[in-house]
Amino acid sequence: MIILQAVSKLYHDSTYALRDVTFQISRGECCFILGPSGAGKTTLLKILHAMERPSKGQVYLFERDAGKLSGPDIQALRQHMGFIFQDYRLVDDWTVYDNIAAILQILGKSSGYIRKRVWQMLKWAGLQHKVYERAGDLSGGERQRVAIIRAIIHDPDILLADEPVGSLDDAAARFVMNMFYRLHRKGTTLVIASHREDPFIDFARVISLDRGMIVNR
Numbered sequence: 005m006i007i008l009q010a011v012s013k014l015y016h017d018s019t020y021a022l023r024d025v026t027f028q029i030s031r032g033e034c035c036f037i038l039g040p041s042g043a044g045k046t047t048l049l050k051i052l053h054a055m056e057r058p059s060k061g062q063v064y065l066f067e068r069d070a071g072k073l074s075g076p077d078i079q080a081l082r083q084h085m086g087f088i089f090q091d092y093r094l095v096d097d098w099t100v101y102d103n104i105a106a107i108l109q110i111l112g113k114s115s116g117y118i119r120k121r122v123w124q125m126l127k128w129a130g131l132q133h134k135v136y137e138r139a140g141d142l143s144g145g146e147r148q149r150v151a152i153i154r155a156i157i158h159d160p161d162i163l164l165a166d167e168p169v170g171s172l173d174d175a176a177a178r179f180v181m182n183m184f185y186r187l188h189r190k191g192t193t194l195v196i197a198s199h200r201e202d203p204f205i206d207f208a209r210v211i212s213l214d215r216g217m218i219v220n221r
């Protein structure tokens with residue numbers, strides 16, 4: 005499902021953000037990318053979302069060479085992916101409902117479908133009571149839950165998450181990790197970047213990164 009072959013990434017000819025990174029992630033796997041700040045985790049996720057191109061090496065997504073895709077191909081591919089940004093990127097002035105529904109509107113879904121789907125996901129995330137609140141007024145854990153359901157509302161095959169529990173307290177982090185666990189059980193392929201080993205990730209495979217390189221643990 006995801007193959008990286010000898011991928012290196014150099015920003016502005018300075019130091020390597022990634023160096024000779026090779027690994028594969030199979031359909032349905034849950035994989036943690038673990039490493040300290042500056043290890044290259046965000047760069048790796050961006051490459052997997054075709055937001056950045058490798059300086060060297062090959063990336064295959066859904067059996068296709070990402071380096072050879074045109075703009076419209078990349079857009080089409082992203083419809084099968086979800087991305088959770090480290091800083092959530094919700095629209096603070098919009099309601100929870102509008103934040104989640106926006107992508108389905110862009111995809112041209114009917115208003116009846118959108119209403120049903122948004123409520124279904126809010127229930128799944130335990131957020132029904134927050135539906136008409138301003139996203140900016142939610143707690144960190146609630147914002148992360150909204151960010152997750154916004155990223156999976158279109159039922160992607162691959163979900164990429166950048167430090168999704170890094171800024172949450174233990175209870176909120178456990179709730180979010182349980183959402184990932186339920187997605188994993190349902191068959192979604194998950195790639196989750198984290199700067200610390202969490203006690204809640206025993207269901208995941210771990211790839212450790214340090215200064216852009218894969219290291220043995």
Ligand SMILES: Nc1ncnc2c1ncn2[C@@H]1O[C@H](COP(=O)(O)OP(=O)(O)O)[C@@H](O)[C@H]1O
Nearest residue numbers: 015020021039040041042043044045046047048
């Ligand atoms: N857009 C960018 N331009 C230049 N350097 C960058 C950029 N993004 C990341 N870097 C550098 O690449 C390295 C890896 O960064 P990053 O992928 O953000 O690591 P992590 O997410 O593990 O903290 C760091 O040295 C960082 O300064």
Ligand SMILES: [Mg+2]
Nearest residue numbers: 045046047166
């Ligand atoms: Mg990062």
